[in-house]
Amino acid sequence: MSETPRPVRRILHIDVDAMFVQCAVLADPERLRDEPLILVGGSPEGRGVVTSASYGCRAFGVRSAMPTATALRLCSRAVVVPPPGAVIRARSRALGALLSEWSPVGAMASVDEAYLDLTGTEALYHHDPLDTVARRIQREIRERTELQVSIGGGTNRLVAKLATSFAKPAGVHIVDPGNEDRFVAGIELSRLIGVGPALLADLGRRGVTTMSALRALDLATLVSWWGEDRASWLWRRCRGIDSSPVGADPVTKSVSSETTFAHDRSSRQELERALLGRVVDACASLRRQGLFARTITVKLRDAEFADRSRSRTLAEAVRTDRVVYAVSRELLADLCQQVPTRRYRLIGVSLGNLEQDAEPEQGTLSDLAPPLEAPRDRNLAAAVDRIRARHGGIIGPGGVSDSDRRRG
DNA sequence: TCTGGGGTCCTAGGACCC
DNA sequence: TCTGGGGTCCTAGGACCC
Numbered sequence: 001m002s003e004t005p006r007p008v009r010r011i012l013h014i015d016v017d018a019m020f021v022q023c024a025v026l027a028d029p030e031r032l033r034d035e036p037l038i039l040v041g042g043s044p045e046g047r048g049v050v051t052s053a054s055y056g057c058r059a060f061g062v063r064s065a066m067p068t069a070t071a072l073r074l075c076s077r078a079v080v081v082p083p084p085g086a087v088i089r090a091r092s093r094a095l096g097a098l099l100s101e102w103s104p105v106g107a108m109a110s111v112d113e114a115y116l117d118l119t120g121t122e123a124l125y126h127h128d129p130l131d132t133v134a135r136r137i138q139r140e141i142r143e144r145t146e147l148q149v150s151i152g153g154g155t156n157r158l159v160a161k162l163a164t165s166f167a168k169p170a171g172v173h174i175v176d177p178g179n180e181d182r183f184v185a186g187i188e189l190s191r192l193i194g195v196g197p198a199l200l201a202d203l204g205r206r207g208v209t210t211m212s213a214l215r216a217l218d219l220a221t222l223v224s225w226w227g228e229d230r231a232s233w234l235w236r237r238c239r240g241i242d243s244s245p246v247g248a249d250p251v252t253k254s255v256s257s258e259t260t261f262a263h264d265r266s267s268r269q270e271l272e273r274a275l276l277g278r279v280v281d282a283c284a285s286l287r288r289q290g291l292f293a294r295t296i297t298v299k300l301r302d303a304e305f306a307d308r309s310r311s312r313t314l315a316e317a318v319r320t321d322r323v324v325y326a327v328s329r330e331l332l333a334d335l336c337q338q339v340p341t342r343r344y345r346l347i348g349v350s351l352g353n354l355e356q357d358a359e360p361e362q363g364t365l366s367d368l369a370p371p372l373e374a375p376r377d378r379n380l381a382a383a384v385d386r387i388r389a390r391h392g393g394i395i396g397p398g399g400v401s402d403s404d405r406r407r408g
Numbered sequence: 409t410c411t412g413g414g415g416t417c418c419t420a421g422g423a424c425c426c
Numbered sequence: 427t428c429t430g431g432g433g434t435c436c437t438a439g440g441a442c443c444c
Contacts, residue, residue, distance in 0.1 A: 019444090042413095046412095047412075049413095051444090066410095083413095111444080193442090194443085195442090196443085253416070254416085257413085259413085295436085308439090310438085313437085414444085417443105419440085423435085424435085425432100425434085426432085426433085
């Protein structure tokens with residue numbers, strides 16, 4: 001079988017530097033424009049953690065996911081602000097729209113990062129080196145969205161993303177074709193995408209603590225440890241090999257809402273009240289995206305940080321607070337019965353098995369059973385959504401939700 | 409230091425069907 | 427009567443990422 005040579009791919013990974021911090025400044029420039037020490041995250045009194053820290057704070061050792069209280073001990077002069085959700089979503093959309101003008105093949109990978117496949121656009125951009133095109137894109141993003149980004153580039157997504165960390169902040173780092181293997185060889189094992197604490201510990205137990213030690217192993221050894229799939233994934237990964245396409249923006253697979261209590265809760269009543277707030281929040285998000293869900297999952301995290309969940313898949317897809325809460329309440333009861341602990345730190349609900357519309361099929365048994373959601377249920381939910389959109393989220397069945405109360 | 413909230417993907421076992 | 431293998435869906439849990 002003869003293979004036609006595939007063109008060398010030109011992939012960019014665009015990553016907004018401290019996106020949440022930049023957006024906080026854009027949301028409140030008067031107060032924050034000249035402030036070098038900004039922490040975005042939960043309140044230090046509660047159990048909040050740092051979502052994003054300005055580079056000024058990072059110089060003090062502050063990192064994201066660190067408890068806010070700890071971060072303030074390291075950097076006491078920092079200003080703590082909540083995530084500016086609306087600005088983040090708007091700038092993220094603007095970034096995505098701008099990038100789509102540079103290439104038809106691109107995808108947002110999260111609110112603050114995107115991939116762009118420029119393969120085939122060489123003539124369009126005057127056969128300029130990838131580095132030159134990247135800097136042009138970077139400049140245009142700055143001018144049109146006011147966002148500072150770093151850009152990594154290479155022949156595949158993995159290498160492009162790894163390259164970005166060498167570009168931060170505000171830089172561009174391109175790995176030339178043919179240099180992928182050497183480039184990845186010089187990277188710390190813990191920075192390899194997909195290698196987290198658990199895999200690192202597993203490797204450590206087997207005496208593998210460095211990238212060079214991992215790369216020295218043959219595929220057969222890795223297969224004997226983990227089986228074919230995982231072994232070949234890691235074998236390719238530590239050599240910078242990745243043929244995955246850039247693709248399109250991903251479709252939503254689940255919608256969830258969860259909350260950590262300021263203090264552990266134990267009474268069923270308190271848990272149900274908190275659960276209702278999460279259901280109202282998740283269902284509103286579901287409807288905003290025009291979706292229905294068939295699977296409902298309730299999650300509890302106990303004082304020892306152990307998670308337990310119960311889920312149920314319904315015969316038809318639903319979207320109203322009433323039905324989702326009724327099912328969630330039963331799942332919670334089941335969880336409380338089975339789990340010996342009586343103190344919980346977190347409760348959440350997740351909606352999965354999503355569908356674009358939920359028209360009942362004709363001529364099936366569903367004609368015989370009454371639907372879970374009557375049209376009037378859905379109309380009521382839609383009406384509440386409209387009122388909430390006008391007045392800022394104060395209506396819910398049974399009262400004010402947790403997140404609404406926080407907004408005050 | 410004591411651990412958020414939004415997600416995606418994977419695995420493994422069991423049920424059920426062909 | 428006994429046995430098998432593949433496919434799909436569901437559930438629970440866990441790893442990982444931003």
